[in-house]
Amino acid sequence: MSQKFVSRGFTGKRERAGGQGARVPPGQHLVSDFPVLSAGPTPRTDLARWTFTIDGLVTAPVSWSWADFQHLPVQDFVKDISCVTKWTKLDTRWRGVSVDTLFEHVELDPRAVALIASCDGGYTTNLLLSDALNGQAFVAYEYDGKPLAPEHGGPARLVVPHLYFWKSAKWVRGLRLVNKDAPGFWESLGYHIRGDPWKEQRYTDD
Amino acid sequence: MRRPLEWQIATVKAIAQETAQVKTITLVLPGWTAHRAGQHYDVRLTAADGYQAQRSYSIASPPERPGEVDLTVERIPDGEVSPYLHDVLVVGDAVEVRGPVGGYFVWEASSGGPLLLVAGGSGVVPLMAMLRHRAAAGAKVPARLLYSSRTLEDVIYRQELEALASRDGLEVFHTLTRGQPKGWTGYARRIDQPMLAEVSGPLGTAALAFICGPTALVETTASALVQLGLAQERVRTERFGPTGT
Numbered sequence: 001m002s003q004k005f006v007s008r009g010f011t012g013k014r015e016r017a018g019g020q021g022a023r024v025p026p027g028q029h030l031v032s033d034f035p036v037l038s039a040g041p042t043p044r045t046d047l048a049r050w051t052f053t054i055d056g057l058v059t060a061p062v063s064w065s066w067a068d069f070q071h072l073p074v075q076d077f078v079k080d081i082s083c084v085t086k087w088t089k090l091d092t093r094w095r096g097v098s099v100d101t102l103f104e105h106v107e108l109d110p111r112a113v114a115l116i117a118s119c120d121g122g123y124t125t126n127l128l129l130s131d132a133l134n135g136q137a138f139v140a141y142e143y144d145g146k147p148l149a150p151e152h153g154g155p156a157r158l159v160v161p162h163l164y165f166w167k168s169a170k171w172v173r174g175l176r177l178v179n180k181d182a183p184g185f186w187e188s189l190g191y192h193i194r195g196d197p198w199k200e201q202r203y204t205d206d
Numbered sequence: 207m208r209r210p211l212e213w214q215i216a217t218v219k220a221i222a223q224e225t226a227q228v229k230t231i232t233l234v235l236p237g238w239t240a241h242r243a244g245q246h247y248d249v250r251l252t253a254a255d256g257y258q259a260q261r262s263y264s265i266a267s268p269p270e271r272p273g274e275v276d277l278t279v280e281r282i283p284d285g286e287v288s289p290y291l292h293d294v295l296v297v298g299d300a301v302e303v304r305g306p307v308g309g310y311f312v313w314e315a316s317s318g319g320p321l322l323l324v325a326g327g328s329g330v331v332p333l334m335a336m337l338r339h340r341a342a343a344g345a346k347v348p349a350r351l352l353y354s355s356r357t358l359e360d361v362i363y364r365q366e367l368e369a370l371a372s373r374d375g376l377e378v379f380h381t382l383t384r385g386q387p388k389g390w391t392g393y394a395r396r397i398d399q400p401m402l403a404e405v406s407g408p409l410g411t412a413a414l415a416f417i418c419g420p421t422a423l424v425e426t427t428a429s430a431l432v433q434l435g436l437a438q439e440r441v442r443t444e445r446f447g448p449t450g451t
Binding site for chain 1 (some may be wrong): 211215228250251252253254257258259260261274290293299300301302307308309310311421424425428429431432438439441442443445446
């Protein structure tokens with residue numbers, strides 16, 4: 001950390017926070033648009049072949065079709081989101097199924113401490129169960145009142161708003177329960193294993 | 207050996223105007239480590255009262271220049287960090303940075319090819335690092351760059367790209383979307399699938415593709431390349447949009 005470093009002549013554009021500065025994590029700035037970031041091509045999945053599966057350390061795996069998934073109890077979420085590329089967006093409106101609701105359909109093995117989310121396109125990300133339960137994570141399929149656009153992760157993405165947004169895996173297709181928190185895609189490529197924006201856990205050893 | 211990415215205080219060694227809105231800032235780093243072409247640095251500005259702002263900027267230089275990096279920065283008119291870097295920063299100033307960062311949108315000579323690079327605007331910066339690295343490492347991997355700019359005056363690194371393209375194995379294709387000089391023989395439209403088919407065709411479907419630019423360009427290009435037969439895991443994208451101010 002720099003204690004006394006000052007950038008000569010820098011004052012900043014603080015009005016950007018618009019009185020909402022307390023909601024913006026360190027090193028982040030507010031945006032009003034919704035930037036798109038991903039590591040590769042946007043996958044296009046036929047809804048007729050879409051499934052969502054919970055497996056790994058559960059007594060019996062469970063899988064839903066798209067139609068079945070639509071019948072799960074749905075919730076609306078209004079959340080602030082922060083991307084490790086430094087933007088923060090306030091009051092984003094989502095509709096989806098909470099991970100708690102999904103887990104009501106499986107019996108967790110007591111050894112399960114973490115999960116790996118897997119996605120169309122091969123992306124993965126890891127989450128501790130303590131970051132996934134109790135209303136902290138959901139699988140969203142609507143954004144701002146409309147079906148989630150493919151470039152934003154549609155048909156469905158994980159949303160874990162209290163962590164950097166790479167944890168909110170686009171095109172998510174399943175959660176695998178595991179007995180050890182092991183790095184996913186970005187976590188293996190220099191990004192932090194947990195990614196708490198309020199602790200500025202951007203890179204591996206932050 | 208892994209070590210935390212510490213903030214360090216770099217010194218501005220040189221500032222070069224690339225185009226009307228783009229400058230390259232050469233930083234000397236006390237804790238320089240070799241980057242991989244395609245990676246970026248985080249820049250953090252601190253006001254006298256402690257207020258801070260951070261942004262990421264792609265490295266333009268190859269890793270074969272120990273002790274320093276070039277960051278090429280587009281000035282975003284309503285931005286917070288890029289106007290400072292353009293309008294206030296002078297040679298000799300100190301800048302707080304940490305990096306290099308990024309582990310997927312990277313190319314090293316050992317990564318092989320053939321290499322297909324597609325850029326929009328200042329999205330060319332990390333791709334330029336790859337081409338400079340390719341040249342510095344003496345790599346003979348066949349490479350093609352398709353580069354979309356608004357006008358000829360907006361093309362960054364134009365002369366250096368010409369010089370690089372006169373060497374073995376690299377071809378550069380420009381498209382100018384908003385205006386073309388008299389006698390222009392390059393492309394004159396937004397990047398589309400037929401253009402990508404023409405440019406990528408000779409490289410075959412085993413090409414390794416890196417795409418960087420605004421979201422619409424990246425979406426179009428990545429989808430088209432998959433349709434043209436490239437494996438999706440060999441199509442790597444990095445995006446910037448109107449955000450990134």
